[in-house]
Amino acid sequence: MIHPTKEVSIAVIGAGGVGSVFLQQLAYVASRRRSPEIRLVYVAIIDKALYHADYQHIEIATALSALEAKGGPLPSISQTVEYLSRAPGKAIVVDNTSSQQIAEAYPQFLRHGFSVVTPNKKGFSGSWSLWQEIFDAEGTDGSMIYHECSVGAALPIIGPLKRLIETGDEITRVEGVFSGTMSYLFNNFAPTQGSGGKWSDEVKKAKELGYTEPDPRDDLNGLDVARKVTIVARLAGLAIESPTSFPVQSLIPKELEGVTSGEEFLQRLSEFDAQMEEHKATAAKDGKVVRFVGRVDVASKQAKVGLESFEKSHPIASLKGSDNIISIYTKRYGDLPLIVQGAGAGAAVTAMGVLGDVLKVLERIR
């Protein structure tokens, strides 16, 4: 006997690059699925929310313009929880922000039986206690949490990693290029063929192309990679305390750490090109190229992030564009790892990964 849930209530928080594309893609899927029926009951941005006391369905395709036109003040987290706990059917909270505050509410959402789907890294790469709280709360009244896009966007990494472990395999090592920005910078600065550009020029070019954060130092400090490595390491079984509790190499020259504006930083970066040139030259002496890599070694319980040299034929060396690559070594896979490679950023693929996670919840929801 099947007892299909008639309806599922969805709350979508965040309408930036990923959030707005997600809503478009959700509209497509909702128009084609029969059961459970998707009822969008809440949509919010940083200072505004749209929702109805009677849980009236918000048309997904036009939700953002409706929010713009008719949105009211943002309710508190507990008001949101209160609202969603009476919504028709089970509730799913989709967090398309990068907010620490919302990440800290996941345990509360999960304890109320709401499932959580998010590309937001903060909940999984912050304190170890938040991680524990989240996964302790998961399962209450059937609540689920999926965060495939917190590492490598829609690339199948977190799902397969969890599944490997669940079937009894052991992760021994994970290594990879976890940042699209770093990938782009090093593929152009130290290509496998030709000599590549000057470091500061590549950083400026990447910024112009929109491949960096507004302030490129937010990429160059290595924290984004450290956060992803934290997530992968924890999934592999290591109790990593925080993304700053293991060695992370920053590519911000010490002398420029105190510089206030991103513009000034970019202007002065060329003064330090010689440092990066030296890394490139050292690698080149052995016929190698330098890359910015994250690494987890389960046996020695160590994680680290920083520059490493690779043979030109190595998959990490021959990466293209701004692709990510993640190599997962396990007991069953042996010497040659499971490798997943492709775009690890971008609104369309990230939104698709989030939507894929929502579909997993819809399939499992009772």
Added chain:
Amino acid sequence: MIHPTKEVSIAVIGAGGVGSVFLQQLAYVASRRRSPEIRLVYVAIIDKALYHADYQHIEIATALSALEAKGGPLPSISQTVEYLSRAPGKAIVVDNTSSQQIAEAYPQFLRHGFSVVTPNKKGFSGSWSLWQEIFDAEGTDGSMIYHECSVGAALPIIGPLKRLIETGDEITRVEGVFSGTMSYLFNNFAPTQGSGGKWSDEVKKAKELGYTEPDPRDDLNGLDVARKVTIVARLAGLAIESPTSFPVQSLIPKELEGVTSGEEFLQRLSEFDAQMEEHKATAAKDGKVVRFVGRVDVASKQAKVGLESFEKSHPIASLKGSDNIISIYTKRYGDLPLIVQGAGAGAAVTAMGVLGDVLKVLERIR
């Protein structure tokens, strides 16, 4: 409110390399999972089956020795269906054989509400009408079918492909090395560094290492790759009639097609080394290497299997060991594909992939 299914009845057919390891892995998982409880109610090999009229649980860890000691004659498919339709809870049929006959029973299983999990390619790469019958039957009374391991063993290929399409992405092209045997042969015959061995020697070595079928012609005829390409092409939206309805290059020299035994074939293969040497030389003239590749082009609705040349820096060229590599090009991923690479054969990883599919069914079952 959650209504957990108390029990799920599982029938496991086949106890070869994959089947026996699958049972070991299932025993591990069953000992750690609470709900739904796994009840092994049927286990069978080609000429023998063990099952009890009262659906008594068969101890998973010792099921094969119990089958050996106490198994009776194999029931017919309809007797099996009859038996399983009264089993406690929902039923899952795990087909670890490569049997055409069992594959043809999938529609019947699915129509009775049994879910099907299998690495057997036959059901998905045979006639188009069987494919249609299977997916028409899926969903009856909540039945599901998962066959991740029919392409690339546990590598995440079929799941992600289906999910991409479900979220509204469009597959434009798929290319890859789909056979571990072919991968091993060409990585050694035409390596990116060095000159490689003689073709017939590499085939003999691969057979000695157990990398080929008992008769290597079953690999060299290209049909195994054609079957996997058929599956991928159908998932991508092409109504491929059969694995012989598109161009498939056989590496069996015409003169040896009539040879009766695999031994004689291997003895005489060296007479034809010049043919393969020529393919290698032609590729080498452009600085390339030759590989045996499957390819699907959705726009032109074409599939093909055969020799192609690749730049040495291409991921297909730099593959190692007997790894598979599958590159999926989609509208959202753009110019650079989603690439999955790793072991695409072997009992441990294949069993793990089958078990992963069983876990998906257990999560979704109501």
